[in-house]
Amino acid sequence: MESVLLFVEEFSVPIIMASVIINIILVFLMVINYGITSNLKDKYKRLVKGTSGKNIEAILMEHLDKVENTHEEMKSLYRKFDILENRISFCIQKVGIIRYNAFQDTGSDLSFSIALLNESNDGIILTGIHGRNESMSYAKPIKNGKSNYSLSVEELQALDRAKSNKLDHLEVQGSRNNKEVI
Numbered sequence: 001m002e003s004v005l006l007f008v009e010e011f012s013v014p015i016i017m018a019s020v021i022i023n024i025i026l027v028f029l030m031v032i033n034y035g036i037t038s039n040l041k042d043k044y045k046r047l048v049k050g051t052s053g054k055n056i057e058a059i060l061m062e063h064l065d066k067v068e069n070t071h072e073e074m075k076s077l078y079r080k081f082d083i084l085e086n087r088i089s090f091c092i093q094k095v096g097i098i099r100y101n102a103f104q105d106t107g108s109d110l111s112f113s114i115a116l117l118n119e120s121n122d123g124i125i126l127t128g129i130h131g132r133n134e135s136m137s138y139a140k141p142i143k144n145g146k147s148n149y150s151l152s153v154e155e156l157q158a159l160d161r162a163k164s165n166k167l168d169h170l171e172v173q174g175s176r177n178n179k180e181v182i
Helices: 002-010 011-050 056-088 153-162
Strands: 094-100 111-117 123-130 136-142 173-175 179-181
Touching: 011 056, 056 136, 094 153, 111 153, 123 153
Parallel strands: none
Antiparallel strands: 094 111, 094 179, 111 123, 123 136, 173 179
C-alpha cells in the first residue's frame, strides 16, 4: 500500500491533469449525448403524439393498416376512373351547328343542321327544315365520321365543324345564303 501512496505522491500533478482532461472530455461527450437524446425525444413525441400511451409497435401497425386501406381505396378509385373514362368516350364531345335559310321565299335562318359526335366521331346529324307551311326534321346516323345516307351541303358542313370542334369550343361564322355557323 505504501508503494501506491508513494506512486500517487510522486505523480500527483500528472494524475490530476489527466483527471481534469478526462472530465472535460466527459462533459463534452455528455453535452453531445444530451443534444442527440433531446432530438430523439422530440422525434418520439411527434411519433406518439395523440396516442394516449400506446407503444411504438402498436402505432406502426396502426399506421401500416391505414396505408393499406388507403392503397385499397386508391385501387378502387382508379377502377372507377377507368370506367368513367370509358363511358365518357361514348358521350357527345363534338358539336357542329349550321343555321340557314332553306327556302329563299321564307324569312329567317330557321332551318338547321346539328352534328353531335363522340370521341371516335360516332353520333348523329339532326336536321330541321323550316318551310312556310310546314317543318320537317331528319336524323341520320354517323359512324367513324361518315354516314351511309347522303348528306346535304349543310349537313356536311355541320359534320366537318363537329369533327374539328369540341363541345367547349364553338365558333360563329357566316357562310353562303347568310348561314350562321356555330
